[in-house]
Amino acid sequence: MRRSVLLGTGSALPAKCVTNAELAERVDTTDEWIVERTGIRQRYIAGEGETTASLATEAARKACEAAGVEPCDIDLIVLATATPDHTFPATATQVQKRLGCRGGIAFDVHAVCTGFLYAMGVADSMLKNGLGSRALVIGAETFSRILDWEDRTTCVLFGDGAGAVVLEAREGEQERGVIASKLHADGEHKELLYVDGGPSSTGTVGKLRMKGREVFRHAVVNLAEVLGEVLEEAGVAVEQIDWVVPHQANARILDATARKLGLPAEKVVVTVDRHANTSAASVPLALDTAIRDGRIKQGDLVMLEAMGGGFTWGASLLKL
């Protein structure tokens, strides 16, 4: 049996941190409203010269260091983003170049906030099927560049950043690695969360539009359902999970999902207060944070989960 084992994680944030109070000087909002409704206290915003590729490369380098592998040992890069540096080529190819590797597989995956889960699923399948031996799976975004900074209902919610993991294919591994994953999509609800532009429709980049309250309702239902599916497939009881690392959209969604599943809040990694919603970067950013601060350790059973535009949603269970 071939398993994809997580060797190391890394993350990167832009230099500039913007607090709720600073935002309140630009749009009609308050620190109290943002904290009460979302749990967000600050976010990082990319400055000049900071892009999805630069943040992704920094996170990837740190993940390689933590994994004890050289970037040239990586033969597969799967990068999840909805905010690529260019319409093409894939940002993954530019990360490959910046890391100094050549010739391996490198491509982007686009599933918005569920992007990292989709990228993990694709990389895991490719490693299991012998299409690579060591993969960098990256979630990286600069959502600040697609926000309507006049729209208080969305611009206070998002931030920029990147997270990365190194996965290695191991023959005969029975303990560690990715145990089970489930991914879903339903294009029916596009209007609830989308960007109003694109190369083939308007010829512009567009701005993010969201009906937050409706997305919230779908998120809690879909996430609880997909978590149940993964637990069932893995034959694991909810009590056996050591940590849940969820997509960081809103502290209230994290609480409601945990309650629905009967998971104690202490087992849920929360970074939305510091990073806000960084879309595809949020799960690997939170995972790296909790590994580096010593909460998540080797041998722990960890559930990753996310839900986002599309809608797309998914979950993945792995033993570190």
Ligand code: UT7
């Ligand atoms: O990552 C992809 C998945 N995305 C999500 O999961 C986001 C899911 N949704 C949410 O997190 C929440 O729905 C929001 C945080 C977006 C909004 O919270 P809510 O409790 O659902 O608020 P609401 O949209 O129902 O708005 C309540 C009120 C409205 O005023 P009225 O109509 O009641 O007078 C809004 O206009 O809050 C107002 N409001 C604000 N007030 C101050 C909306 N945004 C703001 C703001 N500051 N930034």
